[in-house]
Amino acid sequence: MSKRWADPWLLLLLLALLARMATLGAYPLMDTTEARYAEVARLMLESGNWVTPYIDYGVPFWGKPPLSFWLSASSFALLGVNEFAARLPSLLCGFACLLLMIVPCRALGIRNVALPLTLCATSLVFFVSSGAVMTEASLLLAVTLSLVSAIQVLLSNGDTRLWQYLFFVGLALGMLAKGPVAVVLSGTPLLLWAFLHGGLDTLWRAFPWIRGTLLFFLISAPWYLLAEYRTPGFLEYFFIGEHFQRFIVPGWEGDLYGSGHHRARGTIWLYWLLGAFPLSTFALAAFGTRVLRTRSAPKNHRNFLSVDFFLLYFSITPLVFFTLASNILWAYIAPGIPALALLLARHWPFASCKRSGTRTLSLYGIAAMVPMLFPILAGLIQINPHLVKSEKFMIQAAREQFPDLPVFYLGGTEFSARFYSGGAARAWNPTEHENRLPAMAVLAVRKDQNQDLQTLLEDFRPVYSNLRYYLYRSNSPQLETKETLEADWTEPASYQQAWQNIADPPDPADVGLAAQKLQYR
Structure with a gap:
């Protein structure tokens, strides 16, 4: 066996990927998130309406853009309506994120490519999101595409024209995956880095802002306009309700499809500590034992240390952004995980552990905890299915x-x-x-x-x-x-027949009333 295949980090990465793939269909879809989004995708396939997601027969779902539903419905069409098909798109999005993370490793001076990929893949939130019916996986892919594209444009010495436009493609995909929050999570760290590190002029000259913005709207805007045309009132509810009131108003009661997740402000940092494990543990240990060291500047004479801050800003933007939010979920930390893994891999402080066999085994053992324990948990659910919230x-x-x-x-x-x-x-x-x-x-x-x-x-x-x-x-x-x-x-008629019987799009007031009558849990 070659040294490359004997690398423990590569073996751990393969373990994580195999464990996640093996458990995709090993346990049922659970309420509320997984089952809700899977049902939306099932209705999309059943109805043949790929524009407006529906949460029930005759009730439009205005809560999320359609990208994740498109992916799951397409998977249902190819593989049938089942758990494996519902979760497969999230796995592919997670796998694509890992492939994208390989690209900037050389520019970032990371020699062991398997290290950042493993740190990312074995973190709890990435592992779960990359195999769950959630919108986070498609958002994570979009944000990672923008991250990698920005690094390539700002650091690479080669032709970066493709990456210049892929940055805007990532923003557009994020708009279709989650909405404006994707632009905030990708744009804020870039602007913050430019302001604080004297890179405004570099940033302005690095990207084709006019043509890139046109590409962004060309990809993302048509669906939003068509969705508003099909179900008037969507844009107001989605942009004002879902992206303002949800995060500002504690226990927001305007949610048409459930109830707000009221948490104490600042809870997102606790979610990061637990949800990013073991990456969060490694990061705290690294930052607690050494200060980031300035490396020698590359041949293009750019300030190489500023890249560390760029990755740091990218990794903490979700935490800072959601610090004052009351309605949050633990999966909101996911977009910052790839950047943190790349940053930690650049300054990996545990190389000296190789000299101690016990410490080395402990390090790898911590990294392997999530991919090893998750299949065991899936097996317990198979033995006793009453452990989970699924019907x-x-x-x-x-x-x-x-x-x-x-x-x-x-x-x-x-x-x-x-x-x-x-x-x-x-x-x-x-x-x-x-x-x-x-x-x-x-x-x-x-x-x-x-x-x-x-x-x-x-x-x-x-x-x-x-x-x-x-x-x-x-x-x-x-x-x-x-x-x-x-x-x-x-017996409910097929959704397609029900829709064909509607002469005009439903009135927004009727949509809200119909959604409120459904007592979802």
């Missing part, structure tokens, strides 16, 4: 035991229930049916509601349970006739 196995149980009966969720339907039932599992609100429960059906009742509904459930018997729900079947079909039930409930 996959309840839907399977209902279909196996009562294949001819519809499945109702009392009060509101989980996204995973609708995904695994192909949209057939629906909500049942007793107050809308004179406090009656359906007899010719199976009924899922939340465990925290079970005691309050004992009177209504007297004639029902439990047949299955999971982490959150009991599944009931009536013992007294005489409570309702089949004809009465069919009058109260009809």
Whole structure:
């Protein structure tokens, strides 16, 4: 075996990639994020409408741009509607990020290319995002493309015309993946570096700003304009609600599709400490034991130390940007991970550990923790599926035991229930049916509601349970006739047929009312 293949960092990188690929379909889609976005992609494929994402039949989803849904729906079309196909696009985005990180290693003076790739791939947030149905993977790819392009343009001695335009392509893809936040996360560190390190003139001359901006709008603007035309009110909700009020207003109640994730301001730094592990641990150890050293300037006489600050600004911009935000998720730290991995690889302080076998094994052991433990966790879920918030196995149980009966969720339907039932599992609100429960059906009742509904459930018997729900079947079909039930409930028509019956786009007020009626969890 050659020395290159014997490199422990390369072996760890292969371990991480294999572990992530092997677990893509090993556990069910979980509520809320994964199952919700997978259901949006399933509806996109079912409807044939690739412009407006829909969160339910007749309810447009204004919360996110379509790039991740396009990728998942395309994967469904090729591989079928399943967990592996839903998660595969995120894996490919993560793999593309790692390939992009190879490009600037020479310009950054990184000799061991496997080191930054492994540091990135084994971090918890990157590992999870690169195999989860989330918008973070496509955003991460877009931001990494802009990062790498900027490094190549500012440091490379060769022809950089392609990278000049790829920088703007990354911004445009970010707009289609997550929205304006992608431009903020990519543009802020570049401008900050230029202001603080005397690079404004260099920055202005390095990029074709006019033609690049035109390319940016040519790629990103058409979808936004078409989406507003199809469902008026989208632009106002998306730009003002999702990108201003969500982060400024604590517990923002304007969310049409869920509830705000209220956290104490500054929580993003705790998320970074835990979510970037073990990269965060290595970074704190490195910065705590040595100061970044100035390296000799390359032949083009540019200040090589300023590159360190450029990478530092890129890695902390998500943390600073979301410090004052109240509605945040831990995955928001992901865009800064590749830059931090490159920065740490430039000043890797643990090379001396090779002299100590124990320290070396400890270092590699820490790096391998996430890719080694994740398959074990996936295996535990297979053994005991009730450990996770997913309705996959309840839907399977209902279909196996009562294949001819519809499945109702009392009060509101989980996204995973609708995904695994192909949209057939629906909500049942007793107050809308004179406090009656359906007899010719199976009924899922939340465990925290079970005691309050004992009177209504007297004639029902439990047949299955999971982490959150009991599944009931009536013992007294005489409570309702089949004809009465069919009058109260009809099988959902295909989304495409429902859309074709709509002469005009839905009114924005109706969209908001319809979304608020759906009690998502």
